[in-house]
Amino acid sequence: MTLQTVLLVAAALFSVGLYGAISQQVVVMVMMGLELMLNAVVLAAGGFWWFLSPAPDGQVLLLVVITAMTVEMAMGFAVATLLHRTRNEDMTDMATDLAQ
């Protein structure tokens, strides 16, 4: 177990999450892709912390990333609920007009 191997695993997780975030049509599945990308960030940050500088600052940064995951999930569910209630939509392709 080295920093390189940890970062390789994190890169694989990030790439898989990116594929999902771009390719999926269902809003909740897009959120899953984003969560997987943040999962990779958590792993990479943990690796950096352990192998480069195991000071408390790194742990605080990890806590912030985990908080970001929570916020993303909560707001994502809220937006998905709003979309479904007002427009009866759960797919990104149905809501492209929101970008205009």
Place this chain on the structure above:
Amino acid sequence: MLDDVVFWVLAVVAVAAGVAVFRVDSMARATYALAVSFVAVGLVLLLFDLQFLGVITVLMMVMEMAIMAIYMIMFMGMNPALMPMSMVHAKRPSLAVAVVTFVVLASGAVLIPWPSRRGAPASDLTVSLGQALMGSKMLVMMTVSAVLFATIIGALVLAVPRGRYDRLGDDLRGRVDADQPDGAGQ
């Protein structure tokens, strides 16, 4: 040596479960696969002696995935464990972007001459994290608290179908509509 074996097993499980999220043919299975990936990463954090953050990651993500499974059932209006689905667009370009991203990130991970470790971890990492949050990193804690509170309010405003301001007006003095199922005071 044992740490290496455990790490590789967890790494394979994390990546395989991550791939399974977008390969399995039902949303419920995808949710459980994502939970498995999160648990594997949480256990890797335990290998780094990050007991508090590792346990938090596992607990929080398992709960999140349970909630996500409920959302799947709510929104899809079907039994997501049984209903096969494949709802993707731009599959090939997405795959190409993912592969290029992996190659770039992996190249950086392997080719960059990373510095050697500076310092040693504290004897009790959970205590040191707590002391940092309540001491020198108090601003982070205060900011995170405000952000989480704002998230609660924002999520509620978006998710609640009809709040009291909708029913009673901006001054909250409007007439209560008893015919509404979620009328004020009910």
